Structure formats: C-alpha cells, structure tokens
Amino acid sequence: MSEQPTHVRPDGRRVVVAGAVESRGRLLSARRSRPASLAGGWELPGGKVEPGEDPAAALVRELREELGIDVDVVGQVPGPLDGDWPLDEASVLRVMRCRIERGEPAAGIAHDDVRWLAPGSLADVAWLEPDVAPVAAAADRLGTWVSFPAGEVSGEGRVLRADPLGDGRWAVVVDRTPFHPLDHSWPDQPGDTGSLAGLAVVDSLTGAVDDEGSLLLGDAVGVRRGDPSRTWVVVHVVDSPERPDLVGDVVGLEVDAVRRAEYSRGHSACHLAALALNEASAGFWSKEPPRRDSRGFPFLDQIAIQVSRIEPDGAYDAYRCGRSLRKAGFDSAGFLAALDEVTGQAHALLDSWVASGAASRLDTAGDPTLPARRSWICDVPGGPAVIPCGGTHVRELSALGQVRVSYATTTDGFEQRTTVVPPS
C-alpha cells in the first residue's frame, strides 16, 4: 500500500502552494516576470510542491528562494475545492496564511516587483485571474485596522461580515474602525459605543476569526490577543431587528465622543496614579525590586496589581500585598500604615504632572492592527512615562484638570480609587 503523495491530490490534480503573507495588516503581492504568458501579472507568491514534500514546507522553501523571506505558516485560506482554489485543469492552488519571521521581501528571478497592500487597496494591482478570489478571501483575514490609538472618533470602513449574536444583536466587522474594543485578555477599559451606518453600536469587543472562518468572542477565543493562529477583529455589537444588509458596503462609523473622552481621561489618570504610587512607595523597598518603571522607580503597580478597571473620569485598582511581595523586599505593613503620607506625596506628583500639560500619546510603532504592541508615552517632569497599553487617552495632561487618589486597605492588600475632576 502506498501513501497518498503530498504533491498530487486524490483527484490527480497537482498542488501549487501560494502564500497569503501578512505583515502589519498588509498583504504581500508579487509581480511575475516569467513565463511570458504570466509576466506583468500580480500573484500571491509560491510554487509547486515537489514529490514527497510537505505543502507548508514547500511554501517556506519557495518564499525563501523567490523573495528572500523566512515565513511561519499559520493557517489556510480555505477555497471551494476541498479547501483548495481552482488554478487550471491539471492543478489547484492551496493558499496558506503566513507571517514573516525574517527578512524583507525583494524581487528575484520569478518576480520583478513586490508590494504590500492595505485593506481597500487590494485592487491597486492587476491580479492574475486565479488569484482574484483567494486574494479577496485573504483580504478578509487581514484583521481590523484601528485608528483609536491616534484618538480618532469617526471614520469609514468596509463591512466584512455580520454574524448573529441573538436578541436582535449583530456582530459587525469592518476592515477599518475608530472604535476601541474591550480586550478579552485584559478587560480594563470597556468598548466604545456609537453608531455604524446609522445603526446603534451598543458595545465593541475583540473578536478572533479561526481558520474555518468562525468568529469567536469572549472565552471562546481561547488564545491571547495577537496569537497568529487567529485573525483579530473589532466586533461592533449592533442593535437591529434584522440582519444588517451591509456586507461589502463602505459605512460611516461614529464613536460616542463624550463617553470616549470620559474613559480617555479615566485611563490617562489611571496611568498617572500608577506612576505616582510607584514613586510614593519607593522608600518601602529594601531590595532591588523585580521591575522598575520607565522613570526608574520600583514598579509596585505592575508587581502587585490584581484588578484594574477604567471608569468614566476615574479608575479602580486592587493590589495584593502577599508573602511574595514581602519576600521581594517590600515592607507592606509599613506602607499600609503610611497611606496618608503616600496620598499626600501622590497628590503633589499628580498636581505637578497635570500642571506641566505634558503631551500624552499611544505609540503603535507603525502597526495599525488590533493586536499591535502599543505603549502610552507621556513626557512627565522627572522622566518619561512609558507603559504598555491598549486603551485610549487624552492628548495632553491639561485635559485632566485635577487628579485625586484615595487608598484603602483590603483583606489581602489595598485598593486605589482614582478620580478626575475635569476642567470646567
């Protein structure tokens, strides 16, 4: 008995592999330089599977040979022929989703140009006919581009899908959005509300699309935000008695800007309160702490945090002062006995920072996708604040007016309530 060969399907058609290579929410296209019949046409790069070769390994080899990149194959773009796409009488195209591990794609022998295409610009190149359908399917798997890190509250996006959530609610996914979604793995800031194509958006969530094309939400996501096996999208929870007939349409998106501003102030103040806590508690460490913040102070906020909840014009944080914190050299008892002095010092710091009017922004390192690594950066006096964060913030600290904190002991540590008194 012989095993089914890897380069030919049971129906006798040869397998040609192609990469839907994605980086920062963009899809890689390559222009054929040969043979003459295909020259000038754009394709998803790849090539033939050799006898005995694993298709994924064949794709990795082809992309290294043709474009000088090392890729990780993370999934498939399933087509209509048992998962494959029609190519010609004798062969099929098997399209696999790839992430670049190393290298920048460059034209070689088989291609004379390469281009990264963003959502909405995929028609900018003349695709070879067999690539048109898989490219459209791959485009839906680029994930949502988000503009909330830049502080945007309105924009346009193309609707990719609308899935039923029950009770007259729909999960609408677009290719670009200003909406900030709740993060399923660190749900500190609630999702934005607003409108989409005039329909009420009552919540927004982080969603993940799996290789079967199913949209997963909440606990069903099963992996941390950014896991490459999933496509990460913003889900707009839309109220509508019937399925919104919007797939393929470009729609307007409007975030409730007043509510957003309340949470942005709350989130920014939460960061400042964390930095103030770090500085005001620095004297209670007797050893080098496990972590220091960007300003050089022991990072008590990150080391001891249990719960963080961003609220309109405020925040709630709960910290645990257990045995491990004491072993790390933190005098919890001394600190908890001195909460009044800590509060006074924190207020002095918060007042000076807000008075500085320092600019505050979210750095995305040029990655517009939802799972990008983002950092909140704020040039407060005494050293810049840099905190990994996926929320929304004020543009300058003067927008906070006044920030106040209060501490209280709890059964296993303490809690911090942060309140913003915005300028009138």
Ligand SMILES: [Zn+2]
């Ligand atoms: Zn933040």
